[in-house]
Amino acid sequence: MTTAEFIREYRERDIRQLALQANRFPDVDMPYALDQIQGWQIARRKLPKWAACDGVIFPPHLSMEQCSSEPTAQYKLNLAMEWAERVGHASSMTDLTGGFGVDFSFTSCAFAVATYVERNEQLCHIVEHNLPLLGLNNATVVCADAVEYLSTVEPQTMLFLDPARRDEHGAKTVMLADCTPDVVQLLPKLLEKSRFTMLKLSPMLDWHKAVDDLQGTVREVHIVSVGGECKELLLVLSKVVESELKVYCADLSTASDTSSLFVYTPGSSAPVANSKLKTQNSKFVHEPNASIMKAGCFDELAAAYGVSPVSRNSHLFLSDEPVDGFPGRSFVVERVTTMNKGELRKALVGVEKANIATRNFPLTVAELRKRLKIKDGGDVYIFATTTAEGEHLLLISRKYR
Structure with a gap:
């Protein structure tokens, strides 16, 4: 078996297992073959058009990991x-x-x-x-x-x-x-x-x-x-x-x-006032995408989409109506609760598992999950955050659309 034939036949296999079987293929340039198989496996995920092109040569692992998708x-x-x-x-x-x-x-x-x-x-x-x-x-x-x-x-x-x-x-x-x-x-x-x-x-x-x-x-x-x-x-x-x-x-x-x-345009919008979050209002909560978070353009975002920040440091936004085209994820708020044990127990009735995120909150996700005794996963999303008045709240939500 030639090196090229080996690459084609075994390119979907685990390279660690292939490396252990090198003695079975004396005619194969094994270091080169493993580089090509690993490169193709990365390309299948990052560069599908390249992976589908016969004859493309892939570089060592570091170059593949660092290249663009x-x-x-x-x-x-x-x-x-x-x-x-x-x-x-x-x-x-x-x-x-x-x-x-x-x-x-x-x-x-x-x-x-x-x-x-x-x-x-x-x-x-x-x-x-x-x-x-x-x-x-x-x-x-x-x-x-x-x-x-x-x-x-x-x-x-x-x-x-x-x-x-x-x-x-x-x-x-x-x-x-x-x-x-x-x-x-x-x-x-x-x-x-x-x-x-x-x-x-x-x-x-x-x-x-x-x-x-x-x-x-x-x-x-x-x-x-x-x-x-x-x-x-x-x-x-x-x-x-x-x-x-x-x-x-x-x-x-x-x-x-x-x-x-x-x-x-940076600096184009005046700061937007924090939302006066109450248990009965704010039907939707919005989480900006990673690019928005990196940009830090929270005032501009609030002004452009008519949403209100929970607080200056929470990076979550509220609205009474759906917001079409919001650059991120939107959720319907079903319940809002403080960290009071009685309120928590009532608000979490029927919630056995949930996706938890903390934004400007004193507990980590792991610490909060342990305190709430809730498993990970499901279609419930809990946002733990702090209002402008310093109150710690949980927004119990589900994805909108």
Whole structure:
């Protein structure tokens, strides 16, 4: 059995079990085969189109875990197309930190000519092999250092940069200045060499600080979540386009579908007063999605959707009527109770299990679940929170629609 045959036949098996059986397959390059099987298994989840393409070579595990998923890569393609139209130019782009090439394979489709730059020679060979298989014939692969190449490249429509987020010891970095290459130091050259630059950054990074560090050149901030988890922070820089900063909070559900998108201008809304929560009113409670939580745009959200915050720090919102299109989850409030034992006992009659979330509450989920003696799961949702007056309440709810 050849290595290629082994990969095709055993790619759905547990790689740990396969590694233990290596002696059964003396003609198979087992380290390579296991890398490919593990890569394909990750791609089946993150990159189904790539997994379905025969002959694609996958890189070592770390590159696969760090690469974009199809939904986030598609989002970047849409963004690149919008900005290319905005600047009236779609001739060329260069990805200075190519990696495995997922983002490049998508964003390059928006331009007539595209260049992939990566200093890792192994990744360059892999990408050079994969691009034709994926139908990309407008691309050039260059093995070079990003900073050195930037100084020689001709002006582009778009430059793309995904700085490395680990230091020389392998520890994660979340400060813009600690990433490699240093985008702040490169800023003048990036602006000189592109009509716009797209930066992909860690979702852990403080986007306010990043905008400040980039000295008024950021035109858009995109906070992208998939399946309720914040995945990427994208910044678009330009000296060609002058505009007011806008923040886009996107929650993606599938490779081509944006389930919710909230756009706002920072500081555009006055603070919204806390809700005077009473047991008898507020029929709906709303929980913002992960992108909204990362953005911290709670006043803008409240103003846009006519909802009232429980309190400044609870990040839950109330309304008397349903709110169509709310960027997050909405629930019908069935009962509200304090932590008084008698009230709790009455409010929880018939509730044997529930999904519990705490927002600005003195107990953890585990501690509260133990006190309530309720199992996890079911279709009841309990939000434990604190009002502006300091009262601890439980909102016993069910999903709306």
